Amino acid sequence: MATGSVSGARASRVAGAGAPRSVRLALLGTGVFAGLGVVAGGAFVTAVARKVVTPPAAAAEDLRVFSVTADRITLSSTADSRLPGLYSLWFSHGSGHARLGRVLSSTKVAVTRELLGVDTGLLAPGTRARIGGWFYLGPDSVGLPFSEVSIATPVGAAPAWVIPAAATAPHPGRWMIGVHGRGVQRGETLRAVDTFHEAGYTCLLVSYRNDGEAPASSDGLYALGDTEWEDVDAAMDYARRAGATEIVLMGWSMGGATVLQAATRSRHSGLVRGIVLESPVVDWVAALNHQGKALGVANPFRRGALAVLSRAWGSRLTGQSQPIDLKRLDFVGRSAELTVPILLLHSADDTFVPPEASRALAQLRPDIVTYDEFSVSGHTRLWNLEPERWTRAIHGWLSELAAPTDRTGSSPRRSVTE
Missing domain, CATH: 3.40.50.1820 (Alpha/Beta hydrolase fold, catalytic domain)
Structure with missing residues (x-):
């Protein structure tokens, strides 16, 4: 990208004083925006690298509870809530926890499942919740x-x-x-x-x-x-x-x-x-490349993020105390x-x-x-x-x-x- 900025400066000199002022300004602008692109790209790479090593915030509670009885619960229908099997149901900003069993019925709007138990919290209609894989809350x-x-x-x-x-x-x-x-x-x-x-x-x-x-x-x-x-x-x-x-x-x-x-x-x-x-x-390189592709991160930015994570100079950008040895x-x-x-x-x-x-x-x-x-x-x-x-x-x-x-x-x- 820096090469593009140098090329823009050379083009301005070729145009010289005889070129219209609007052309000279446009050519100057090309170099400026190329420089801004480098800055923006670097910031994006740093943001991607930081996201990899930063402990995530609490997951969003993307489900709504429609009804609850002693042994069953009806939730909004999503790919997660329709999954067969045994799952945790987190609610009330993670302070509540219930255990879900098999799917009893399902439509495009709602899913009814077995409710195997409520470990903590008050589970009521209107509660926001999310599915998790733990199932057991504590030993x-x-x-x-x-x-x-x-x-x-x-x-x-x-x-x-x-x-x-x-x-x-x-x-x-x-x-x-x-x-x-x-x-x-x-x-x-x-x-x-x-x-x-x-x-x-x-x-x-x-x-x-x-x-x-x-x-x-x-x-x-x-x-x-x-x-x-x-x-x-x-x-x-x-x-x-x-x-x-x-x-x-x-x-x-x-x-x-x-x-x-x-x-x-x-x-x-x-x-x-x-x-x-x-x-x-x-x-990790294979896993992070896959996740980057899934998020639409272009290959140069993925390579850049991996470099930031694994090089000593990158620690100044991410806040890491030491680089990660991805090869190891x-x-x-x-x-x-x-x-x-x-x-x-x-x-x-x-x-x-x-x-x-x-x-x-x-x-x-x-x-x-x-x-x-x-x-x-x-x-x-x-x-x-x-x-x-x-x-x-x-x-x-x-x-x-x-x-x-x-x-x-x-x-x-x-x-x-x-």
């Missing part, structure tokens, strides 16, 4: 004993839930650490508790920097897993001190990127027996460094984090990756739509994991494409 909803604990992370004390394995569990040293995704909190991970508890695992569900529960980092911004893994490392240390002898890390979306970092960078990586990933970000977050490129069995769950219709990178990782490492692709579950809602299949996939994988295998992951793995 008390799961119906198992739990304790609230504090993890000493590099940024301060971070709250976590511990749901202990049953007293009869044959291997009490087995722990699962659950890591939620971007823009949500540890309640997202509760959907996995029953499955792991039945398999004899203690579940440690963690918070991490900038998620609204754990302390903020110095810059208050996400690093897409490049620093958040340190809080998972602290959780692994907590588990070790509490008696864990082997750990399965499970991450959703950005939590998937975070546990991959923890598995490869943690001082306690030797405890990691396996990894479960749901709708994970395996390659690419586990398609780093697939050879992975050494433990991985269960990778993704949906073919995930429009937020498409499955291509997950497929590529599975193809590159069939020796350790079990890949199970769902069809119409969207992003991080595989359990919500098909809980039996989701549970079956994890139980089967955990059973294989419990069998004697080569710790380097040389035992055969499979790809599941039901």
Whole structure:
């Protein structure tokens, strides 16, 4: 763009004093607007980069409640409210929470669903609400004993839930650490508790920097897993001190990127027996390029935003305390460094984090990756739509994991494409 500005100046000199004044002004204007374009483009690139690392504001409550009874609710009809499966219903600016079951009837205007329970708040006609994927609000909803604990992370004390394995569990040293995704909190991970508890695992569900529960980092911004893994490392240390002898890390979306970092960078990586990933970000460059295209961001601006995020000079524009190493977050490129069995769950219709990178990782490492692709579950809602299949996939994988295998992951793995 700067070249265009120089060309405009040269054209003015060629025109010289003999050119009409209106022409000279127009040519001068060309250079001015080109310069403004550079400024505007730079501002746009910076805005895109900042959006990537800034924790999002509360989601809009885009539904209206039409009627409520003890066991059913009628809502305005949207793509989300018509989805089959089990979901959270958030209302009253996030202070209210209910659990929704199957769709009973649907028109273009309204959807009636089972109302399985109201955990907090007063749900009444006229209330604004939104659908969410959590389903369980807190560990008390799961119906198992739990304790609230504090993890000493590099940024301060971070709250976590511990749901202990049953007293009869044959291997009490087995722990699962659950890591939620971007823009949500540890309640997202509760959907996995029953499955792991039945398999004899203690579940440690963690918070991490900038998620609204754990302390903020110095810059208050996400690093897409490049620093958040340190809080998972602290959780692994907590588990070790509490008696864990082997750990399965499970991450959703950005939590998937975070546990991959923890598995490869943690001082306690030797405890990691396996990894479960749901709708994970395996390659941030691919994911951000896709999201940028979906928002209509032109390729030069997407490349610019990635440069801002990953270069030291860009931190002055975004406020990041340090640049993000996007290459280090690419586990398609780093697939050879992975050494433990991985269960990778993704949906073919995930429009937020498409499955291509997950497929590529599975193809590159069939020796350790079990890949199970769902069809119409969207992003991080595989359990919500098909809980039996989701549970079956994890139980089967955990059973294989419990069998004697080569710790380097040389035992055969499979790809599941039901």
